[in-house]
Amino acid sequence: MPVRPRFSLSSLLFWLALSFAPGFTGMAFPADSWYRKLVKPEWNPPDWVFGPVWATLYLLIGIAVYRVARRDSPHTPVALTWFFIQLVLNALWTPLFFGLHRPDLALACIVALWISIVGMIRSFARVSPGSSAMLAPYLLWVSFATALNAAIWLLNR
Numbered sequence: 001m002p003v004r005p006r007f008s009l010s011s012l013l014f015w016l017a018l019s020f021a022p023g024f025t026g027m028a029f030p031a032d033s034w035y036r037k038l039v040k041p042e043w044n045p046p047d048w049v050f051g052p053v054w055a056t057l058y059l060l061i062g063i064a065v066y067r068v069a070r071r072d073s074p075h076t077p078v079a080l081t082w083f084f085i086q087l088v089l090n091a092l093w094t095p096l097f098f099g100l101h102r103p104d105l106a107l108a109c110i111v112a113l114w115i116s117i118v119g120m121i122r123s124f125a126r127v128s129p130g131s132s133a134m135l136a137p138y139l140l141w142v143s144f145a146t147a148l149n150a151a152i153w154l155l156n157r
Contacts, residue, residue: 012066019062022091023054029098039155044148057138064131068124075126082120089113103153110146117142 031047061083068079089112097106117139125132 008070011070012063015066015069016059016062018087019065020055020058022087022094023058025091025094026050026054029094031098034101035098038152041148041151041155044152053141057141060134061138064124064128064134067131068127071127073127075123079120079123079127082116082123086113086116086120089116097149103149103156107146107149107153110142110149114139114142114146 065080065083068076068083089109093106093109093113096102096109117135121132121135121139124135
């Protein structure tokens, strides 16, 4: 499968910036007193864990999508569509959970996000199997986050 020019720093930075964009909703809607008062499961990680985990995941996603975007494949447009779907859902979760204080709506969103990540992984595999593999930690983390979101919702209904 042909690859566009070997390396483009501007293209890499573009895809990295786009991949990190949902993180800005985390800054816009930080954990507040409502969140601190919620009953959480014992296995809820400390707050400081989330920043480094998400930064690592956004970095992996950015590199993976950069590698896919530079491939001349008939499957690239579908793969990029899945990328953009998950990007929107990822950005939407934080305002739903922390902004609107709606763990129920956030749970529906994160389930849709999980499905879109599976779609992205499958479509990336058709273009760049290595890029697809780079998304495995993202799927694992969102699986954990889905369980955590569900537990918080159930404990606080």
